[in-house]
Amino acid sequence: GIPVRRLELDQEQIVSVKHLGLLSMKPMIYAANVADCDLATGNEMVEKVKEYAQKENAKVVVVSAQVECELIELEPEEREEFLKDLGVSDESKIGLKALIQAAYELLELQTYFTSGPTETRAWTIKRGMKAPQAAGVIHSDFERGFIRAETIGCEDLIRMGSEKAAKEAGLMRSEGKDYVVKEGDVMLFRFNV
Structure with a gap:
């Protein structure tokens, strides 16, 4: 056949x-x-x-x-x-x-990152996913109580050398519920449950 x-x-x-x-x-x-x-x-x-x-x-x-x-x-x-x-x-x-x-x-997958003092981690999501759903891949509470995502492109973060330097250069963005996650975004989710 x-x-x-x-x-x-x-x-x-x-x-x-x-x-x-x-x-x-x-x-x-x-x-x-x-x-x-x-x-x-x-x-x-x-x-x-x-x-x-x-x-x-x-x-x-x-x-x-x-x-x-x-x-x-x-x-x-x-x-x-x-x-x-x-x-x-x-x-x-x-x-x-x-x-x-x-x-x-x-x-149709892509990767975004989370980074903290002890760990940086890659997360796999479907292309076109919005920030709350991407947060839900980590934990359902992140999606349910999503407020915003502090976001920077990984290339910008690497170029600047630190999150602090990226913020000072104005490269950190605050993204809302309609933000479509991009390949290589580094995200910190703000949520309240």
């Missing part, structure tokens, strides 16, 4: 078959595990997987399990040199990083 994901269904048709829980309706990512010498350029089999995936409306990520194992043991500078020797100029385009990124895109 033909996988349901290959069919061009309208919204009504999707709703009518969704309850069936068909595996062939689920979005797909194909991970092509290759030798280290094929990581940068691929090979004939990777091209065949890409052709098949295109028919399935799926994405292909090239991975080398061997290289991933070796990368774990290396310091950041050594990693860069090692990948350069393999012909890889951008680590985010191959391997586990690319696979994770592809999965996030496929599932």
Whole structure:
């Protein structure tokens, strides 16, 4: 048969078959595990997987399990040199990083952060989620009693070096209930229950 994901269904048709829980309706990512010498350029089999995936409306990520194992043991500078020797100029385009990124895109997920004196933590949410719902991922009381979210982009926070410096530079924003959380936001939720 033909996988349901290959069919061009309208919204009504999707709703009518969704309850069936068909595996062939689920979005797909194909991970092509290759030798280290094929990581940068691929090979004939990777091209065949890409052709098949295109028919399935799926994405292909090239991975080398061997290289991933070796990368774990290396310091950041050594990693860069090692990948350069393999012909890889951008680590985010191959391997586990690319696979994770592809999965996030496929599932429409994003990450925001919370940070306190003892811990910084990443939280995964659906793209387009508003601040109260994002707070609810941490605890339902945060969503129920949401007042506002003090927010700064992670790049701004890193550039400024501290939350205090970011506040002094006017980069900290107070966001309300209608704020749509952005990828990489660092948030402190104010709530009252």
